[in-house]
Amino acid sequence: MEFTFYKYQGTGNDFVIIDNREDFFPKKNTELVAKICDRRFGVGADGLLLLENHPDADFRMVYYNSDGNLSSMCGNGGRCISHFAKFLGIISEKTTFEAVDGMHEATVKNDWVSLKMNNVEKVNVSENFTFLNTGSPHHVEIVTELQDFDVFTNGRNIRNKTYGKEGSNVNFVEQNDHAIFSVRTYERGVEDETLSCGTGVTAVAIAMFETGKTSENKVTLKTPGGELQVRFEKIGSGYENVYLEGSAIQVFKGIWK
């Protein structure tokens, strides 16, 4: 089966994106998705996104982790697919689309995309970490010497031992300034460190505010793949008007044979 695909990266979190408005893609074919994402035998990506028609919204976003399974929400993927929708001429600058966790708004200006994330109802603060769901589940833990930290081993242990079969993404954080944090993420479903994680840095920003590490509601997150901005409003015990902002780049177009 031959089809065109587009390769995107959002601060180093990389994706294969396919225009599936004709609904041709075999969506249950886990092996095919995993093969497309394979770094040696396929295109190589952290995940695969399908852009589909939607009766009311501008489009529907379907997201698979690189293990081939359907996933929870992907923030960087949401930013990249919004850029792709503008590239296809489906939208001009603003969009409303449906993802697995509901409706999202986004604004695309050149290669800069601002994505509205779902509200966060509950932030669970424990002694050594914070857990919250920003469309995907995230464990947030402050460490020292982040750049030398063994993210893979420690992230995999926490993902499996603390969160069992369901698992969680695991974010390790170091504070650089009052509203600047460095983040490295072990990503569920990729089962490795990724260069950035959109729902992850969103979780980190909110966790740092919730635990008093910052009093700013606009936070810069430095990841190995680049910088992201997160802003939010604390309303009662939850968080609303949560925005994830950063670059989204179309790297190349290809044909899958």
Ligand SMILES: N[C@H](CCC[C@H](N)C(=O)O)C(=O)O
């Ligand atoms: N792997 C994540 C979903 C994608 C998250 C990440 N790519 C992002 O940008 O939010 C999970 O299974 O929860």
